[in-house]
Amino acid sequence: MGISPVLWQFLVKWLHNSALFPAEASTIAPYTDELYFFLILVSIFGTLVVLALVVGFSVKYRREKNPVATQVEGSTLLEATWTIIPLAIFLLVFVWGGLLYFRIYSPPANSMNIYVVGKQWMWKAEHPTGQHEINALHVPVGRPVQLTMISQDVFHSFSIPDFRVKREVIPGRYSTVWFQATDPGVYHIFCTQYCGTQHAGMIGEVTALTPDDYQKWLKESTSGMSLAQNGERLFASMGCNSCHSGNAAARGPNLAGVYGSRLTMNDGSQVLVNDAYLRDSILNPSQHVTAGFAPIMPTYQGQISEDGLIDLVEYIKQLQSNYRVQQTQLTSESNQAAPTTPPQSSNEMVKP
Numbered sequence: 001m002g003i004s005p006v007l008w009q010f011l012v013k014w015l016h017n018s019a020l021f022p023a024e025a026s027t028i029a030p031y032t033d034e035l036y037f038f039l040i041l042v043s044i045f046g047t048l049v050v051l052a053l054v055v056g057f058s059v060k061y062r063r064e065k066n067p068v069a070t071q072v073e074g075s076t077l078l079e080a081t082w083t084i085i086p087l088a089i090f091l092l093v094f095v096w097g098g099l100l101y102f103r104i105y106s107p108p109a110n111s112m113n114i115y116v117v118g119k120q121w122m123w124k125a126e127h128p129t130g131q132h133e134i135n136a137l138h139v140p141v142g143r144p145v146q147l148t149m150i151s152q153d154v155f156h157s158f159s160i161p162d163f164r165v166k167r168e169v170i171p172g173r174y175s176t177v178w179f180q181a182t183d184p185g186v187y188h189i190f191c192t193q194y195c196g197t198q199h200a201g202m203i204g205e206v207t208a209l210t211p212d213d214y215q216k217w218l219k220e221s222t223s224g225m226s227l228a229q230n231g232e233r234l235f236a237s238m239g240c241n242s243c244h245s246g247n248a249a250a251r252g253p254n255l256a257g258v259y260g261s262r263l264t265m266n267d268g269s270q271v272l273v274n275d276a277y278l279r280d281s282i283l284n285p286s287q288h289v290t291a292g293f294a295p296i297m298p299t300y301q302g303q304i305s306e307d308g309l310i311d312l313v314e315y316i317k318q319l320q321s322n323y324r325v326q327q328t329q330l331t332s333e334s335n336q337a338a339p340t341t342p343p344q345s346s347n348e349m350v351k352p
């Protein structure tokens, strides 16, 4: 904000080199640090004022000089001053913090999404294009990255101090966090919520790569199947396609293009179809029945792992037409001996 960028860089580098402070390696970091340093300065200032008054008054009004106590009835001006100035400072911090909060909580529209599953005691990252990593995360610099995270067991918390990023990772619910790395390098990942005996070992490394290196990494570490392709397999093998075929006579709603749309429920309420809604409608279908449909979808609670759910969610997110759904259905219905493998071109499923 007000402080000169050069001075700022110098201060942060110096603190970082003396191991007092994490590096500033994301776009958010300088903003959170400004507020942080402001709070420290205000606290130091407040402490010094109180200290000076305590010492000053103890000397000034010591017993030898004032053998008889003086009664002070109060001073409105003084009281107003020490109320209004701190109030103004706190309100400033409130507004400042609020603006920062919105910045931290609103991922840019063009951010790329990576899924993270936390479990005792490791972090598993799943890239939509099929790369899987354990206790590691590769991201490009200069591009906003959103993490959609969930825990498979207890509460965890995902933190990258150098990016000033931390968010609770909760069983049964997706939480998200976003960042944009600024400098290529390797940074720590910590779990910052005590989660059992080996909590301290629930650590990892995030590697920020230049866009070129990132593309290279994506190619080298691909598992051959994108998440959506895994999801497509699950969708067929679990029989989802028997009701969600997109045919006019289908018993379940058409899922193509449903992601991001607004659905009307049978009680008249409206919901936005996001990742969380998709996941929940697979696990608790009776909780929100889409208008015009009977509550016949069985629950899949306990039958699909979080990884499987991520695959299905990613598949439905990218489903633009029911052509392949119907193809798989036709081939499985006619019970042919011929292999039903869909064509192996990955690009048609995966948005860039």
Ligand code: HEC
Residues within 6 Å of the ligand: 235, 238, 239, 240, 241, 242, 243, 244, 251, 252, 253, 254, 255, 258, 263, 278, 281, 282, 285, 286, 288, 289, 290, 293, 294, 295, 296, 297, 298, 300, 312, 316
């Ligand atoms: C027996 C038929 C049936 C099967 C099998 C079935 N569904 Fe459904 N599904 C429905 C019906 C009916 C609805 C709408 C009523 C509701 O919301 O419960 C629905 C709703 C949904 C929705 C909410 C979207 C919307 O437009 O309402 C999603 C997502 C979904 N199903 C995914 C799946 C997945 C994934 C599977 C397989 C794991 C699956 N379904 C299996 C019948 C089925």
Ligand SMILES: [Cu+2]
Residues within 6 Å of the ligand: 118, 121, 155, 156, 157, 191, 192, 193, 194, 195, 199, 202
């Ligand atoms: Cu943990």
